Amino acid sequence: MSAANDDEIIPRAGVIGWPVAHSRSPKLHGFWLKQHGLTGRYDKLPVPPEDLAGFIADLPKEPGFRGVNVTIPHKIAVLPLMAQIDDVARRIGAVNTVVVQPDGSLYGSNTDAFGFIESLKADAPAGWVASAGPAMVLGAGGAARAVIVALLDAGVAELRLANRSIEKAVALADEFGHAVQPVAWDDRAAALAGVNLLVNTTSLGMAGQPPLEIALDDLPATALVNDIVYSPLVTDLLARAKGRGNPVVDGLGMLLHQGRPGFEAWFGVAPSVTPELREAVLAD
Incomplete structure (x- = not known):
């Protein structure tokens, strides 16, 4: 300086x-x-x-x-x-x-937690609330920690956490309490059943990074989908979710x-x- x-x-x-x-x-x-x-x-x-x-x-x-x-x-x-x-x-x-x-x-x-939850409040469909059902979070890094804190503070009672390293997901579950449930990466698609919100906090799908591979067949049609990546603004995850009728929120708002x-x-x-x-x- x-x-x-x-x-x-x-x-x-x-x-x-x-x-x-x-x-x-x-x-x-x-x-x-x-x-x-x-x-x-x-x-x-x-x-x-x-x-x-x-x-x-x-x-x-x-x-x-x-x-x-x-x-x-x-x-x-x-x-x-x-x-x-x-x-x-x-x-x-x-x-x-x-x-x-x-x-x-x-x-x-x-x-970051404030920014995340405020972006959902601003851009989610009218009437959608985070506490209405389970949330699914992909990733267990620093961004995931902010999202977890935001969602727990917003009243989410069940948060499914899938990460490529299950050990990191287990560690976060131990730290944040029984509301956080670790999910094996291979089980990520099946764990979408019944969720109210899906959030990608990994770098997968970002420009220059490998794609995020997750089948959305079990995702409820009313579930909100958010990707904190904003380069590209419309990631493959958001495009596929929107294509099947799910409401989506891009990562720029956070x-x-x-x-x-x-x-x-x-x-x-x-x-x-x-x-x-x-x-x-x-x-x-």
């Missing part, structure tokens, strides 16, 4: 990661800054792992810096560097939003909604997610 001159200090935030060139967060926050006529900056900040501790320690010393978003691979490593973390970040085991407090201390939170709390904390305005924002963030 480079400090601003004293006579041109403006509110600043950014996203740290390694690499970080692919991040769409600057488009997201830049849109909101312009929409609300705010003076501020939001930058991509490449931080290699060996420099993370020093960067975080220096953050409160930077004139105008209000905080940062945190992406791969720093979400876990940044946890012990915070003076305080919220309960959701503690349960997920990762921080994605850092706020510099008025006293210079650092507060870490995780807005990205957009998770940015709302951080923007409000840094720049003092509560932003909203609109079709115009979606277009701006997707634009090349």
Whole structure:
């Protein structure tokens, strides 16, 4: 980071990661800054792992810096560097939003669970509620942890968790309690019977990654299908689900909604997610 001159200090935030060139967060926050006529900056900040501790320690010393978003691979490593973390970040085991407090201390939170559930609320069919039946989650990584916390907090009483490594699914079930039921990867299709929601949190189906192979024959026609992947925006899973009549929610909404709390904390305005924002963030 480079400090601003004293006579041109403006509110600043950014996203740290390694690499970080692919991040769409600057488009997201830049849109909101312009929409609300705010003076501020939001930058991509490449931080290699060996420099993370020093960067975080220096953050409160930077004139105008209000905080940062945190992406791969720093979400876990940044946890012990915070003076305080919220309960959701503690349960997920990762921080994605850092706020510099008025006293210079650092507060870490995780807005991924909020972003996930808000995207479902915004884009699911009218009347659909997460607590109406079992949920099926594919994957057991960091994104899955955020989705699990969001769904348990939303009242889901049964969450079936399928992962290519059953050991990771079992470990998450042990951590989050009896509502989470591990499912062998080979049994993932049969476990769709009776579900109210199917969520893919793996990288399968993402551009450049292997496809997600799962038969949807046993998926109820009313089940909502969500893929947190947003490149491509319409994954093969979503296309197949929509083709058989299931309501679907793409992965972009989670990205957009998770940015709302951080923007409000840094720049003092509560932003909203609109079709115009979606277009701006997707634009090349």
